[in-house]
Amino acid sequence: MSSPTVRPASEADIAAIKCIADGCKREVGFISRGMLRNASGRGELLVATLGSEVVGFVDFHRRRDGQITIYGIVVAAEQRGHGIGRSLVAALVAEPLPARLALKCPTDNAANNFYAMLGFQCVGVEAPTRRRPLNLWVLEGTQLSALITFVPPLAHPALPKSSAALPAASRSVRC
Template sequence: MGMSVSISAAAETDAEQILKLQYLCYQSEAELYGDYSIEPLTQSLDDLRAELGRGCVLVARLGEEVVGSVRGFVDAEGTAEITGLIVHPRLQRHGLGGRLLAAVEERLAGEWAAKRFRLATGQRSEGNLRLYRKWGYRSTGTTEVTRKLTLVTLEKEPDKGVAHALATTA
């Protein structure tokens, strides 16, 4: 990538930067689906702060700037729901999304005992679908949210060795 981006657990003080980055990153999704009322664009700072306390939230930093983030929560059956994977537009297509995904998978499998990973994205979000398939996710179903938006659900089993190696060497 040519720059030093570090990935670590998010702190409560990161909430505002994460929310601003989320708003920036989801503009293209909102445009793609013609819907600017999607949850990432309407989430409040208080709701985001609550998420920071409930699960595994990671940030990617370039210096002091939060340039990426991802969230994960494990349910009672051991399924980790991965959400909110965002990378600043100027840093996209440099592998940071994959590094964040590998890091959250590693933490959820290790610290939270996840037995499987699940995430979802819109059916027209080809870049997201390509990234998730590259990381071993397979489509398990679709859900029509609105006439314009169908979510594709993807899952995979933990692969501790590969995720750890990629997270630590990338």
């Protein structure tokens, strides 16, 4: 398998991103086309492609203090286990290096193992209100720098710094 290309999402990618998201509703919940368009318009939606096919995406927000909050990272089910998710996360730390990455993930989601493998630290569990309990994950310090070695160059290197790109059964995992 060749390495994925990670680039900012465009309007033309929205349908493919939505299709991938809909295939993972249990894991990520409902993601609307409007939300995807808004994130893309803010420069806060990256896609991973193999050839011309969109195979994954990451939706995020870069805060003024340098933290990047990941709202969702999704790889098409048939493409998992090939480094695509790692490439998407690594693209978030390429330039400029964020102060830290943070995200929440339901405790019963298999993605918790992925975050731990990347070096994220589980710093707590958010008590449920109407939903499932959420693990709180952060990645900072030397672990951020270590991810850079895994990232292929972004397909669009001239992005403005404010765009942030310049990112089956499961068992319950609680930290």
